[in-house]
Amino acid sequence: MRAMKDFKHEELVEATNNYSKSNLIGKGSHGCIYKATLKNGQTVAIKTPSLGLCKLKDTSKIENEAHILSSISPNRFLVKLLGTNRNPNGHMVLVMEHMAGGTLYGLLHLTTPGSSPPSWRRRAKMAIQIANAVRFLHESKPLIIHRDIKSENILLDSKSNARLADFGLAMCISSYDSLSQLVIDSVSLPAGTIGYLDPGYTTSCKLSTKTDVFSFGVVLLEIVSGTKAIDVSRVPASIVEWSTRLMEENRIMEICDKRVDMPRQMKRAIRCTLVLAIQCVSLDEELRPSMTQVVTQMERFKFSIWPDMIKCLVNLKDR
Structure with a gap:
C-alpha cells in the first residue's frame, strides 16, 4: 500500500473557505466534493463523507475509496488520490486531483x-x-x-x-x-x-x-x-x-x-x-x-x- 500524504485539517478548512457552499462542486449519496486551493497554489478537489452518512456513522464508502486508491499503483486513466486527512470527528477526508472538465x-x-x-x-x-x-x-x-x-x-x-x-x-x-x-x-x-x-x-x-x-x-x-x-x-x-x-x-x-x-x-x-x-x-x-x-x-x-x-x-x- 502506498503511503499517502497526511494533510492538516486546518489547511483544508482554509483551502475550502471553511467548506463553503460556493466551493461545493459535486454531491452524491456517498460524499461531497469541494474545489480548493492549497497554500502552494495547487487546485485540488476535497471529498468529505455526506452529512447523512456521518449522522448514520457510516463512512465506510470513503474509507474504502482511500484503501483502494492507495493500494494500487498510479495510473493515468484513474483520478489521483493526493492524500488524506481525518477531521476532528475522526471522519476520513480525501484530497484528489481537480478535474476541470467536469463529468x-x-x-x-x-x-x-x-x-x-x-x-x-x-x-x-x-x-x-x-x-x-x-x-x-x-x-x-x-x-x-x-x-x-x-x-x-x-x-x-x-x-x-x-x-x-x-x-x-x-x-x-x-x-x-x-x-x-x-x-x-x-x-x-x-x-x-x-x-x-x-x-x-x-x-x-x-x-x-x-x-x-x-x-x-x-x-x-x-x-x-x-x-x-x-x-x-x-x-x-x-x-x-x-x-x-x-x-x-x-x-x-x-x-x-x-x-x-x-x-x-x-x-x-x-x-x-x-x-x-x-x-x-x-x-x-x-x-x-x-x-x-x-x-x-x-x-x-x-x-x-x-x-x-x-x-x-x-x-x-x-x-
Whole structure:
C-alpha cells in the first residue's frame, strides 16, 4: 500500500473557505466534493463523507475509496488520490486531483455550463481511455471490480482526457478461476446505479469482472447515442433495451447522436463500436468480452480518418 500524504485539517478548512457552499462542486449519496486551493497554489478537489452518512456513522464508502486508491499503483486513466486527512470527528477526508472538465455525464447531456455535444473524435478518445481504466483495474493483483461505472463517475481534465473516479463501492478480489469468474458468494448486496447495473448481479448477487463490462457497455452506448441510461421519455426507457431493439431491426445508425454530424467515412467505425457495446451488455455474461478484449477490439477499429487518434492508440499501449 502506498503511503499517502497526511494533510492538516486546518489547511483544508482554509483551502475550502471553511467548506463553503460556493466551493461545493459535486454531491452524491456517498460524499461531497469541494474545489480548493492549497497554500502552494495547487487546485485540488476535497471529498468529505455526506452529512447523512456521518449522522448514520457510516463512512465506510470513503474509507474504502482511500484503501483502494492507495493500494494500487498510479495510473493515468484513474483520478489521483493526493492524500488524506481525518477531521476532528475522526471522519476520513480525501484530497484528489481537480478535474476541470467536469463529468462525462455533464458533457454528453449538456449539464456542464458552456458545454456542447462532443465531436466523434473526442468521444472515441474518451471511450478508449475509459476502457483502459477498467482494464487496468481488472488486471491488477488483486483485481479490482469498480461496481459503479457510469458517466457521472467519469471525470474530464481541461484537455478532455477521461479518468475513472469514485471507488466507494469498489472491491478487491484475490480468488478467481481461469475464466476470471470470481469465487464469491454474496459478499455484499448488489450495489451500483440503476440503468448501469448488470441484471445478473442484481438478481443472483453473482459478482464478476463481467459486472463492470456490462456497465462499461452502457456508458459506451451513452457516448455514441448522447442519450441517458434511463430516459422515461424514450420507449423503452432503458438504453440497453432501446439500443438492442434497434440493432435487431438493423437500424443501427438511428442509435447515433443526431446533434453531431457524422462524416460518411466514419460510419463503419461507429457501427463496430455499437456492436461491441451490445456484446458488453449481453444478458449472457459468457458472451461478454473481457476488458482486455474490448481494448484490443477498439484498437483494431483503426480510426485512421482521425490523425491524432492513431497517436492516441499508440500511446495507450505504452501506459
